[in-house]
Amino acid sequence: MIVRTLAEAKASGRRIVSPDNNWESTRMLLKNDNMGFSFHITTIYAGADFRMHYQNHLESVYCVSGEGEVETLADGKKYPIAPGTLYILDQHDEHILRAFSEMTMACVFNPPLSGKEVHNAEGAYELEAEAIES
């Protein structure tokens, strides 16, 4: 069994800050744990408004705290996000996330991230990325 705390993960190089300063994410469980998915605790900074398109991954996002909305670009639908809401990008949906206040999210990715991924110009993560070994 593996046990990690968020504080330990943050202190051991698992915290990644997005270059565009929209979010930070502590990647608590990664590809090299061999679970078939990765698990992250992500903070979306207040006022963030950015596009993502995970063409190589499926992602589920559970809101622990904060308020915002997610918009799917294919149909222009907007969904309120509040504590207790889970959104599931089962169609590799291109989407915009807006944070009305700072949001804490629990995120699961399949296939798992290696560790150092940040969004490319299309808002996706590459399938091959530098690993976090800690």
Ligand SMILES: CC(=O)NCC[C@H](N)C(=O)O
């Ligand atoms: C909600 C979302 O997808 N935020 C971007 C960061 C991502 N959760 C990650 O952990 O890399």
